[in-house]
Amino acid sequence: MSERTFESPLFVRAAEGLIQEIACLEDAFDFLDEWPLHRRGVIYETAK
Numbered sequence: 001m002s003e004r005t006f007e008s009p010l011f012v013r014a015a016e017g018l019i020q021e022i023a024c025l026e027d028a029f030d031f032l033d034e035w036p037l038h039r040r041g042v043i044y045e046t047a048k
């Protein structure tokens with residue numbers, strides 16, 4: 001198990017009807033990498 005695993009996972013809506021679990025930093029970076037280019041704005045830049 002990664003030492004960077006969150007104590008409690010996060011659940012985010014990745015698409016309509018699709019909930020994605022974010023359990024560690026690697027999951028978070030993967031989620032951001034898959035973020036659609038046309039939707040990358042201030043929130044994306046802050047998170048990245």
